[in-house]
Amino acid sequence: MDPIHQFQIVNLFTIARFGHTEIAFTNSAAFMLATIVLITLFMLAATRTRALVPGRLQAAAEAIHEFVTDMLVSNTGEAGMRFFPLVFSLFIFILFANLFGMIPLAFTTTSHIIVTFALAILVFLTVTVYGLVRHGSHFLRVFVPSGVPVYVLPLVVAIEIISFLSRPISHSIRLFANMLAGHITLKVFAGFVASLLGAGLVFKPLAVLPLFMVVALTPLEILIAVLQAYVFAILTCTYLNDALHPGH
Amino acid sequence: MNDDTREQGRKDRPSEEAALSARLRRLGDRLDREKASRQSGASSGAPPGADGSAMARGLRLSSELVAGVLVGAVLGWLIDRWLGVSPFGLIVFVLLGFAAGIVNVLRAAGLASGPGDRRT
Numbered sequence: 001m002d003p004i005h006q007f008q009i010v011n012l013f014t015i016a017r018f019g020h021t022e023i024a025f026t027n028s029a030a031f032m033l034a035t036i037v038l039i040t041l042f043m044l045a046a047t048r049t050r051a052l053v054p055g056r057l058q059a060a061a062e063a064i065h066e067f068v069t070d071m072l073v074s075n076t077g078e079a080g081m082r083f084f085p086l087v088f089s090l091f092i093f094i095l096f097a098n099l100f101g102m103i104p105l106a107f108t109t110t111s112h113i114i115v116t117f118a119l120a121i122l123v124f125l126t127v128t129v130y131g132l133v134r135h136g137s138h139f140l141r142v143f144v145p146s147g148v149p150v151y152v153l154p155l156v157v158a159i160e161i162i163s164f165l166s167r168p169i170s171h172s173i174r175l176f177a178n179m180l181a182g183h184i185t186l187k188v189f190a191g192f193v194a195s196l197l198g199a200g201l202v203f204k205p206l207a208v209l210p211l212f213m214v215v216a217l218t219p220l221e222i223l224i225a226v227l228q229a230y231v232f233a234i235l236t237c238t239y240l241n242d243a244l245h246p247g248h
Numbered sequence: 249m250n251d252d253t254r255e256q257g258r259k260d261r262p263s264e265e266a267a268l269s270a271r272l273r274r275l276g277d278r279l280d281r282e283k284a285s286r287q288s289g290a291s292s293g294a295p296p297g298a299d300g301s302a303m304a305r306g307l308r309l310s311s312e313l314v315a316g317v318l319v320g321a322v323l324g325w326l327i328d329r330w331l332g333v334s335p336f337g338l339i340v341f342v343l344l345g346f347a348a349g350i351v352n353v354l355r356a357a358g359l360a361s362g363p364g365d366r367r368t
Binding site: 155158159160162163165166167169170173174177178181224227228231 | 303304307308311312314315316318319320323341344345347348349351352355
């Protein structure tokens with residue numbers, strides 16, 4: 001009945017030990033591994049035939065590829081295509097992990113902030129390092145908006161720097177909060193069904209109402225799962241745009 | 249006669265491939281045109297981000313604000329620890345973080361331009 005129970009991390013077995021730190025293989029890691037295996041199988045099956053006229057799987061894979069390409073080119077221009085592997089991997093990993101979480105009894109890896117934060121900090125470091133390497137000090141113009149009077153410039157630059165540093169936080173919180181909120185909502189309504197059924201003869205017919213909510217919420221959750229993968233990827237694109245074209 | 253048909257087949261293959269590549273090129277041209285017309289139609293429409301549901305939009309904006317305040321608070325706390333000016337670092341940077349959070353929200357809502365945008 002506990003709606004939070006589904007997010008519990010369970011150690012399956014210990015891989016290694018460094019001093020007092022235990023490196024354990026958890027259920028979260030198991031589902032991440034399953035996600036990657038599933039993606040690999042999907043991609044291998046889709047590209048196996050390489051037909052000119054694509055079959056069902058190949059058409060699906062091509063549609064995802066085209067979708068990410070469009071997103072990348074329209075947000076960062078042709079120069080952004082060098083980041084295609086990064087954006088495509090992020091998008092498809094989050095998409096599959098989110099949808100995996102919709103399977104009953106499955107664990108949702110993206111509902112843990114440490115996982116989404118790791119993905120967001122990867123994007124953040126890529127943007128920062130690439131921007132500094134490619135443009136040097138010119139990249140720092142991101143923090144200096146033009147047309148601002150000199151006497152408020154220190155304040156504006158400080159705000160811009162904090163705003164820049166807050167990107168990985170908001171980037172990761174958004175995905176994690178959506179997944180967490182959605183799964184808790186589903187679980188709470190499902191819990192109502194069970195408790196109303198157990199409450200007595202008078203309340204039993206009322207159990208239909210939360211059941212109806214669960215049925216209505218499930219497709220919404222699937223929509224959010226897809227949408228959040230898209231939002232994560234498109235924000236990655238807009239952040240990469242800063243690294244590619246600072247001061248535009 | 250047997251030789252003849254084989255000859256025929258050999259001659260046919262390059263022409264078949266040429267026809268196929270021509271068809272592919274035509275298809276590619278048509279796709280490009282389609283894409284161009286679709287983009288010009290789409291760019292005038294929905295605001296950036298195009299979050300489907302209101303819930304996703306709300307979570308997005310609130311996470312922007314929370315992130316700004318959080319980063320400001322952490323920076324202020326670190327500065328307090330390093331410089332020993334507690335509690336002024338925290339006070340100043342939480343306020344700055346709040347401002348940054350508001351800037352983030354405005355940007356996420358598409359009401360303000362992005363960092364480094366040149367507006368004259």
